[in-house]
Amino acid sequence: MLGVGSWLLDVHSLLAQGPLTPPGAPAPTMKTLDQIEPRKAVQSLMGDADSLYIITSPGSYYLTANITGTSGKNGIKIASSDVTLDLNGFELVGGAGSLDGIVFGANTYFNCVIRNGTLRLWGGDAVDAANTNARIENIMAQFHPGRGIVAGDDSTVTCCKITSTPTGITTGRRCIVRDCIAAGCGIGIAVDDGSIISHCTASNGAGPYGILAGSGSTLTDCTASYNTGSVGISASYSSILTNCTAFGNHSDFGISVNSGSTLVNCSASFNSRDNATTAGIATGTGCTITHCTAITNVSMAGTTTPTTGMGFFVGSGSTIQNCTARLNQGDGIYIISETVVRENTCSTNGNGGDGAGIHITGQENRIEANSVTNNDRGIEANAIRNFIARNTARLNTLNYVIVAGNRIAQIVVPAVNAADINGANSGSGDGFTNLDPWANFSY
Numbered sequence: 001m002l003g004v005g006s007w008l009l010d011v012h013s014l015l016a017q018g019p020l021t022p023p024g025a026p027a028p029t030m031k032t033l034d035q036i037e038p039r040k041a042v043q044s045l046m047g048d049a050d051s052l053y054i055i056t057s058p059g060s061y062y063l064t065a066n067i068t069g070t071s072g073k074n075g076i077k078i079a080s081s082d083v084t085l086d087l088n089g090f091e092l093v094g095g096a097g098s099l100d101g102i103v104f105g106a107n108t109y110f111n112c113v114i115r116n117g118t119l120r121l122w123g124g125d126a127v128d129a130a131n132t133n134a135r136i137e138n139i140m141a142q143f144h145p146g147r148g149i150v151a152g153d154d155s156t157v158t159c160c161k162i163t164s165t166p167t168g169i170t171t172g173r174r175c176i177v178r179d180c181i182a183a184g185c186g187i188g189i190a191v192d193d194g195s196i197i198s199h200c201t202a203s204n205g206a207g208p209y210g211i212l213a214g215s216g217s218t219l220t221d222c223t224a225s226y227n228t229g230s231v232g233i234s235a236s237y238s239s240i241l242t243n244c245t246a247f248g249n250h251s252d253f254g255i256s257v258n259s260g261s262t263l264v265n266c267s268a269s270f271n272s273r274d275n276a277t278t279a280g281i282a283t284g285t286g287c288t289i290t291h292c293t294a295i296t297n298v299s300m301a302g303t304t305t306p307t308t309g310m311g312f313f314v315g316s317g318s319t320i321q322n323c324t325a326r327l328n329q330g331d332g333i334y335i336i337s338e339t340v341v342r343e344n345t346c347s348t349n350g351n352g353g354d355g356a357g358i359h360i361t362g363q364e365n366r367i368e369a370n371s372v373t374n375n376d377r378g379i380e381a382n383a384i385r386n387f388i389a390r391n392t393a394r395l396n397t398l399n400y401v402i403v404a405g406n407r408i409a410q411i412v413v414p415a416v417n418a419a420d421i422n423g424a425n426s427g428s429g430d431g432f433t434n435l436d437p438w439a440n441f442s443y
Contacts, residue, residue, distance in 0.1 A: 038059070038060065039059065039060035039061060039062055039084075039086075040059060040060070040061050040062075041061070041062060041063070041064045042055070042061050042062065042063050042064075042067075042076060042085070043063070043064050043065065043067075045061075047073070048077065050072070050073055050074055050077070050099065051073055051074040051075070051076065051077035051103070052067065052069070052070060052073055052074070052075055052076065053067075053075070053076045053077070054076070054077045054078075054079060055076065055077070055078045055079065055080055055083055055085070056079050056080055057080050058080055058081060058082035058083060059082075059083065059084075060083075060084045060086070061083065061084065061085050061086070062085070062086040062087075062088045063086070063087050063088045063090040063117065064088070064090075065090060066090045066091045066092070066093060067090070067091070067092045067093070068093050068095065069092070069093060069094035069095045069098035069099075069101075069121075069122060069123075070095075070097075070098065071095070071096060071097030071098060072097055072098075072099065073098065073099055074098075074099045074100045074101070074102070074103045074124075075092045075094070075098075075100070075101045075102060075119075075122070076092070076101070076102045076103075077102075077103050077104070077105060078102065078103070078104050078105065078109065078112060078132075079104070079105035079107070079109075080109060081109045081110040081111055081112065081132075082110070082111045082112070083109075083111075083112045083113070084112070084113040084115075085102070085112075085113065085114045085115070086115055086116055086117075087114070087115065087116050087117020087118070087139075088116060088117065089116055089117060090117055090118075091117065091118045091119070091120065092117070092118070092119045092120075092122070093119075093120055093121055094119075094120070094121040094122030094123055095121055095123075096123070097123060098121075098122050098123040098124075099122070099123055099124045100122055100124040100125045100126070100127075100128045101119035101122040101124075101125070101126045101127060101141075102114060102119065102126070102127045102128070102129075103124075103125070103127075103128040104128065104129050104130070104131050104132050104134075105131075106131070107131065108131045108132065108152075109131060109132040110132060110133055111133065112129070112132050112133075112134045112135070113134065113135045113136075113137075114127060114129070114134060114135075114136045114137075114139065115135075115136070115137045115138050115139065116137075116138045116139075117138075117139060117140075118139070118140040118141075118142070119139065119140070119141045119142070120140075120141070120142040120143050121142070121143050125148070125149070125150055126139075126141030126142075126148050126149055126162075126165070127139065127141065127148075127149045127150065128150045129149070129150060129152060129155065130150045130152045131152050132152050132155070133152060133153055133154035133155050134152070134155045134156070135155065135156040135157075135158070136149055136155070136156065136157045136158070136160065137156070137157070137158040137159050137160070138158070138159040138160070139159075139160045139161075140160065140161040140162075140163075141160065141161070141162045141163075141165060141168075142161075142162075142163045142164060142165075143163065143164045143165070148160075148162035148165040148167060148168040148169055148170075148182065148185060149162065149168070149169045149170070149171075150167075150169075150170045150171065152171070153174055153175070154174045154175070155171050155174075155175040155176070156175065156176040156177075156178075157169055157171060157175065157176065157177040157178070157180060158176070158177070158178045158179055158180070159178070159179040159180065160177075160179075160180040160181070161180065161181040161182075161183075162180065162181065162182040162183070162185055162188070162189075163181075163182075163183045163184050163185070164183070164184040164185065165184075165185045165186070166185065166186035166187075166207065167185060167186050167187045167190060167207070168180075168182030168183075168185035168186075168187065168188045168189055168202065168205075169182060169188070169189045169190065169191075170187070170190045170191075171190070171191045171192065171195065174192075174193070174194045174195060175191050175192070175195040175196070176195065176196045176197075176198075177189055177191055177195070177196070177197045177198075177200060178196070178197070178198040178199050178200065179198075179199045179200070180199075180200045180201075181200070181201050181202075181203075182200070182201070182202040182203070182205065182210075182211075183201075183202075183203050183204055183205075184203075184204045184205065184206075185202070185205045185206075185207065186205060186206060186207030186208075187205065187207040187208065187209050187210075187212055187229075188201075188202025188203070188205045188207075188209070188210045188211055188224070188227070189202050189210075189211045189212070190209065190211075190212040190213075191212070191213050191214060191217060192214040193214035193215045193216050193217065193236075194214070194215075194216045194217065195213060195214060195217045195218075196217065196218045196219075196220075197211065197213060197217065197218070197219045197220070197222055198218075198219070198220040198221055198222070199220070199221045199222070200221075200222045200223075201222070201223045201224075201225070202222075202223070202224045202225075202227060202232075202233075203223075203224070203225045203226050203227065204225075204226050204227065205227040205228070205229060206227075206228050206229070207227075207229050208229040208230045208231070209227075209229050209230065209231050209232075209233075209234050210224030210225075210227035210229065210231070210232045210233060210246075210249065210251075211224050211232070211233045211234070212231075212234050212235075213234070213235040213236065213239055214235075214236050215236040215237040215238055215239065215258070216236075216237070216238050216239060217235055217236070217239045217240075218239065218240045218241075218242075219233065219235060219239065219240070219241045219242070219244055220241075220242045220243060220244070221242075221243045221244070222241075222244045222245075223244070223245045223246075223247070224245070224246045224247075224249060224254070224255075225245075225246070225247045225248050225249065226247075226248050226249065226250075227249045227250070227251060228249070228250045228251070229249075229251060230251055230252050230253070231249075231251050231252065231253050231254075231255075231256045232246035232247075232249035232251050232253070232254045232255060232268075232271065233246050233254070233255045233256070234253075234255075234256045234257075235256075235257045235258065235261060236257075236258045237258045237259055237260050237261070237284075238258075238259075238260040238261060239257055239258070239261045239262075240261065240262045240263075240264075241255065241257065241261070241262070241263045241264070241266050242263075242264045242265060242266070243264075243265045243266065244263075244266045244267075245266070245267045245268070246267070246268040246269075246271055246280070246281075247267075247268075247269055247270055247271070248269075248270045248271065249271045249272075250271075250272055250273060251271055251272075251273055251278075252273045252275050252277070252278050252279075252282075253268075253271070253278065253279050253280070253281070253282040253313075254268030254269070254271035254279075254280045254281060254294075254297065255268050255280070255281045255282070256281075256282045256283075257282075257283050257284065257287060258283075258284040259283075259284035259285045259286050259287065259315065260284070260285075260286050260287065261283060261284065261287045261288075262287065262288045262289075262290075263281065263283070263287070263288070263289045263290070263292050264290050264291060264292070265290075265291050265292065266281065266289075266292045266293075267292065267293045267294075267295075268280030268281045268292075268293070268294045268295075268297060268311075269293070269294065269295040269296055269297065270295075270296050270297070271297045271298075272297070272298045272299065272300060272309070273299055273300065274299065274300040274301050275299065275301060275308075276299070276301050276303075276305065276307060276308055277307045277308070277310075277313070278297065278298075278299040278301075278307075278308060278309055278310065278330075279294070279297060279307075279309075279310035279311065279312065279313035279330075279334070280294030280295070280297035280310070280311050280312065280328065281294050281311070281312050281313070282310075282312075282313040282314075283312075283313070283314055283315050283318060284315040285315040285316045285317045285318065286315070286316075286317045286318060287314070287315060287318040287319075288318065288319045288320075289312065289314065289318065289319070289320040289321070289323060290319075290320075290321050290322055290323065291322050291323065292312075292320075292323045292324075293323065293324045293325075293326075294310075294311030294312050294323070294324070294325050294326075294328060294332075295311070295324070295325075295326045295327055295328070296326075296327045296328065296351070297309050297310065297311060297328045297329065297330075298328070298329040298352070298353070299329060299330070299353070304329065304330070304352075304353035304354050305330065305353075305354060306330045306331045306334065306350075306354055306355050306356065306359055307330055307331070307334065308329060308330050308353060308354075309328050309329025309330040309353055309355075310328060310330040310331045310332075310333075310334050310355070311325030311326070311328040311330075311331065311332045311333060311346070311349060312325055312332070312333045312334065313334050314333065314334065314335045314336070314339055314341075315336065316335075316336045316337045316338050316339060316362065317337070317338045317339065318335075318339045318340075319339065319340045319342070320333060320335075320339070320340070320341050320342075320344060321340070321341075321342045321343055321344065322342075322343050322344065323344045323345075324344070324345045324346075325344065325345070325346045325347075325349055325357070326345075326346070326347045326348055326349070327347075327348050327349070327351045328349045328350075328351060328355060329349075329350070329351055329352050329353035329355065330349070330350070330353055330354065330355040331349060331350075331355040331356050331357075331358075331359040332344075332346035332347075332349035332355065332356065332357045332358060332359075332372075332375060333346060333357070333358045333359070334359045334361070335358070335359070335360055335361065335362070335365055336361055336362040337361075337362030337363050337364055337365060337383075338362075338363075338364045338365065339365045339366075340365070340366045340368070341358055341365065341366070341367045341368070341370060342366070342367075342368045342369055342370070343368075343369045343370065344358070344370045344371070345370070345371050346358055346370065346371070346372045346373075346375060346378075347371075347372070347373045347374050347375065348373075348374045348375065349375045349376070350375055350376030350377075354376060355375060355376055355377075356372075356375055356376060356377040356378065356379065356380035356401070357370070357372030357373070357375040357377070357378050357379060357393075357396065358370060358372060358378075358379045358380070359377075359380045359382075360379070360380065360381040360382065360383060360386055361382055361383055362383050363383050363384060363385040363386060364385055364386065365386045365387070366386070366387045367379060367381075367386065367387065367388045367389075367391060368387075368388075368389050368390050368391070369389075369390045369391065370391045370392075371391070371392050371393075372391065372392070372393045372394075372396060372399070373393070373394045373395055373396065374394075374395045374396060375396045375397075376396065376397050376398075377396055377397060377398045377399075377401045378391075378393035378394075378396035378398065378399040378400055378401075378442075379391060379393065379399075379400050379401070379402070380400075380401040380402075381401070381402045381403060381406050381408075382403060383403070384403065384404070384405030384406055385405060385406065385407070386406045386407070386408075387406075387407050387408075388402065388406060388407070388408040388409065388440065389408070389409040389438040389439070389440060390409065390437070390438055390439070390440065391440045391441070392440070392441045392442075392443065393440070393441065393442050393443075394442070394443050399411075399413075399442040400440070400442065408440065409436065409438040409439050409440050410436065410439050410440070411439070411440045411441070411442055412439045412440070412441050412442070413441070413442040413443075
């Protein structure tokens, strides 16, 4: 049996096994910032003859401080594809004689991103990405005598605020512009064909357009207000506008679209201009306008006519349905030919001027199931060969003003309202009877 001393000796022998000196310095166990997010500081780069800093190879770059411009130079030139430039919340401030804030080189580049910062007071453009398919996001561009943001084909511009520039955001074809504000610009936002603009605002611009879109574009949830150019929101052929608003623009048209376009849930109100032909919403031929509203659009022209301050000015071969035209200085809905006008509400048009609820100036139109009240004239047809049925009219100065040669269902009218009818077919019915469901009513 072991004694206590022997037992302690054995324990100490066990505890003392192996060397106590470490084999070397401890190896690093954490990754460097470059390993986690490999990127380079812009301020570590060299410049060239016309730029303070130039990016010449793919990669991720960021600012470590504000950049102050120099006369005769750009702030940053990007001369490579596959570049991400993070302004990191800093500013690029131009100054007298400076060129562009951020500019791409002469070649065409691809897959570039610019984000998160402010550019102001550059002598040229804030961001000129005309030769690349860039994504530009969370950029504020202010006070540029050139343009705010210019992006080329297949570009995306998101979350930008542009103020006091001749052109706020200008892009090439097939671009996406979203969540942007353009204030005090010439053209607030301009995109070329096949582009998308969503959740954008253009206000207080002095150029010809608040928002301008090329053919085949889609505009959603956009607003143009208090611009002083020709059109608040303008879109070319075959475009779609949904939930767009033109308010308080000093423009010929609050919203104007070219042929083949569609407007849904759009609104134009309190737009004004001193020209002879003005309207809240104007369309080219072959357009569809549904669930739209035009209210209190006026003209400051010296002579008022049905075309000064119209609610809707609709091109031939179109459909306008379930829309509201109210308190416009001219006609509520002005149409030309081959158009369907169905289930609209037109009230108090000719307000301070001269206007009909619905004014027909051409042939082969179908006017059906509309309500016209308190206008100078309810439904007015100055041309022949139109179909007019199932409408209701009340308290217009004249409920129906229809020239001979139209196919109008019988107007059912109480004797007390007989004086409200002017023109051919008033009560004749053209084969309809007063029991016919196609009859028009004056009540």
